[in-house]
Amino acid sequence: MDASVMILGEVLGDVFPEQTIIGGAPYNVARHCHALGVGVQLLSAVGEDVLGERILHEMRAWGLSTRGVQTIPDLPTGQVVVHFEQGGHRFEILDAQAYDALSLSAIRPVLQRFHADLAYIGSLVMRHAPMQQVVASWLRQLDCPVFCDINLRAPWYSHASVLMALQAADVLKINHEELPIVCNLAGLVGSEDLEVAARQLIDAFKLNEVFVTCGEAGSFWVNNAGLVLHAPVARLRRPFVDSVGAGDAYSAIVMRGLLAGAARSEVLAQAADFSAAICSERGAVPADKAFYRDFMRVA
Numbered sequence: 009m010d011a012s013v014m015i016l017g018e019v020l021g022d023v024f025p026e027q028t029i030i031g032g033a034p035y036n037v038a039r040h041c042h043a044l045g046v047g048v049q050l051l052s053a054v055g056e057d058v059l060g061e062r063i064l065h066e067m068r069a070w071g072l073s074t075r076g077v078q079t080i081p082d083l084p085t086g087q088v089v090v091h092f093e094q095g096g097h098r099f100e101i102l103d104a105q106a107y108d109a110l111s112l113s114a115i116r117p118v119l120q121r122f123h124a125d126l127a128y129i130g131s132l133v134m135r136h137a138p139m140q141q142v143v144a145s146w147l148r149q150l151d152c153p154v155f156c157d158i159n160l161r162a163p164w165y166s167h168a169s170v171l172m173a174l175q176a177a178d179v180l181k182i183n184h185e186e187l188p189i190v191c192n193l194a195g196l197v198g199s200e201d202l203e204v205a206a207r208q209l210i211d212a213f214k215l216n217e218v219f220v221t222c223g224e225a226g227s228f229w230v231n232n233a234g235l236v237l238h239a240p241v242a243r244l245r246r247p248f249v250d251s252v253g254a255g256d257a258y259s260a261i262v263m264r265g266l267l268a269g270a271a272r273s274e275v276l277a278q279a280a281d282f283s284a285a286i287c288s289e290r291g292a293v294p295a296d297k298a299f300y301r302d303f304m305r306v307a
């Protein structure tokens with residue numbers, strides 16, 4: 009596919025009980041998009057440590073550019089401890105990590121050379137005010153639509169960071185649990201009807217479209233013309249392992265579909281299928297490139 013995305017946000021180690029797997033929502037999306045044939049430039053930061061070197065090595069091994077990844081000497085590479093509990097998992101996100109100190113001036117040459125057809129921003133990277141300023145400066149330099157993936161991870165979100173994400177977005181992806189929380193933070197009345205709540209966000213923030221994932225109830229799409237489409241959850245092809253990164257997998261397929269101008273009904277179906285497949289892997293990204301063979305067709 010002759011299209012490119014620029015992705016700004018965290019790359020880190022997801023610390024599972026038995027191993028550490030490289031992750032972070034922006035990195036996961038970057039890995040998937042690249043493997044699915046989309047040009048990618050990731051903007052992030054790692055520490056001057058073993059985990060940071062491992063991340064850079066993995067990126068190169070997968071063919072991802074590391075030009076936009078800074079090394080921060082006095083901060084550790086990001087880590088998230090994954091705790092498995094009854095009914096799912098919980099993330100313990102550590103503070104004061106390298107990705108919290110990304111400097112836009114250091115990557116300005118990358119911004120000047122790389123043309124993006126779509127930009128991706130998550131909400132976690134905006135957890136602290138200095139990074140909100142970096143993100144705001146980056147957004148002002150873009151000349152393309154912005155895809156925003158809301159990831160509310162308590163206590164790492166605020167009224168300011170959520171509003172900034174919504175104001176930046178042309179396309180929003182959010183889950184059914186986050187949607188009412190975001191409406192409340194945005195000062196909207198909100199509604200128990202998720203479609204109504206999604207339309208409220210579209211109207212309030214001039215969004216083009218919203219994708220809402222609903223766990224076992226599947227997902228749906230709403231646009232600014234009032235159209236609505238629903239998709240059921242996909243059947244697992246292999247035994248369930250964990251749901252870490254399922255939302256990031258969904259986002260990657262949606263972004264590819266946006267770039268290709270694909271029918272949203274097909275995008276919804278493919279996103280559901282791909283995110284279900286990720287649930288059969290440990291962690292958010294597969295270790296084998298062959299995993300992607302069944303998902304290369306664009307809707």
